Amino acid sequence: MPTLVLAILGLAPLMGCALRSLAVTGAYGIVPAELPVLIAPPKDPTLLPGYQEQPSATLVANTPTVVLTTQAFYFGSLDAFSADFANVRDKFIIRHRDGAPQLDELLRQMQAWMGRASSDVVVLVPEGAIPMPILIQVMAGLRKGSMFKRVVLSSGLL
Amino acid sequence: MELRASSQAFDRLRGRISTPLRWYPFPAVIAFGLMLVLMAHLVTGVNARLGSPADELVFPSDHSPDGAIWIALSPVKGRIYATTGDRRVMSWQENVTNPADLTAFTDYLKERVAKLAEREGRSMAVQATEASVILAVDQRLSFVHIRPVLYAIAAAHISNYAFETKQPAALAR
Numbered sequence: 001m002p003t004l005v006l007a008i009l010g011l012a013p014l015m016g017c018a019l020r021s022l023a024v025t026g027a028y029g030i031v032p033a034e035l036p037v038l039i040a041p042p043k044d045p046t047l048l049p050g051y052q053e054q055p056s057a058t059l060v061a062n063t064p065t066v067v068l069t070t071q072a073f074y075f076g077s078l079d080a081f082s083a084d085f086a087n088v089r090d091k092f093i094i095r096h097r098d099g100a101p102q103l104d105e106l107l108r109q110m111q112a113w114m115g116r117a118s119s120d121v122v123v124l125v126p127e128g129a130i131p132m133p134i135l136i137q138v139m140a141g142l143r144k145g146s147m148f149k150r151v152v153l154s155s156g157l158l
Numbered sequence: 159m160e161l162r163a164s165s166q167a168f169d170r171l172r173g174r175i176s177t178p179l180r181w182y183p184f185p186a187v188i189a190f191g192l193m194l195v196l197m198a199h200l201v202t203g204v205n206a207r208l209g210s211p212a213d214e215l216v217f218p219s220d221h222s223p224d225g226a227i228w229i230a231l232s233p234v235k236g237r238i239y240a241t242t243g244d245r246r247v248m249s250w251q252e253n254v255t256n257p258a259d260l261t262a263f264t265d266y267l268k269e270r271v272a273k274l275a276e277r278e279g280r281s282m283a284v285q286a287t288e289a290s291v292i293l294a295v296d297q298r299l300s301f302v303h304i305r306p307v308l309y310a311i312a313a314a315h316i317s318n319y320a321f322e323t324k325q326p327a328a329l330a331r
Contacts, residue, residue, distance in 0.1 A: 029219030030320035128302030133215040
């Protein structure tokens, strides 16, 4: 009888681990993105005097922008794809090779274009037909290098 | 001779039947205990990804934080189904053009944010990753399907979101 009880007690954690392995899913990771917000500090008298929200980054006319279509990458400044859209001299194209986006070439040419200027933020404007796996990999690739830390997905252009 | 053998067999059978079996409850107890253990693993701290309908991209990426609002998006017969971490399901047409079609989804996000704000206000403690959304997107979807979801996230005043990927087997170890 005591042997039986001890055997059951020894079996219980073993079976518990086995059952836990059935309940645990695989390992997951994330590719983060952000939505830009407007700075609107609240008027709260309970806040510490002199406290004010400060942006960690700001989208300006020179913010690097990448447009991803099914045919090519286009890159330039944010102004080039908005106010100055008709100008063809401030935008650059990198065509896909056999349908595959040339992300390394994009990063290399953007590095050369930006020169000494730096920006933590890049605006990515994908075409609607871009499959999500491609888009996620492009976002991860843009963040992987030392150039950009934050990706802002945008729309309305394509 | 045969009568004596059968009589002896009958006596042995009667002896076995009349002898109490002290071990008989234990198989049922073991099975019941194992079911309790399995239920405990499944119910407490249940992983929302169990049974997720989305077939996610396998791609090495940053570590996934705890506590975010997790939502799986998958296409089924011309509709997009959003499955949340607390097992609520909402759906809309794939080619949705009217933002009102995502009202239920937007209201769910607003409700989660409101509960989070109330809890954090009471506890005077904030965890930044809780006010973010993790989207487990099925590989069959395109950006045009995700765009309304991003508008809904913005309408719920959430500025941080992320796309979830499954870690390759070599990195998962």
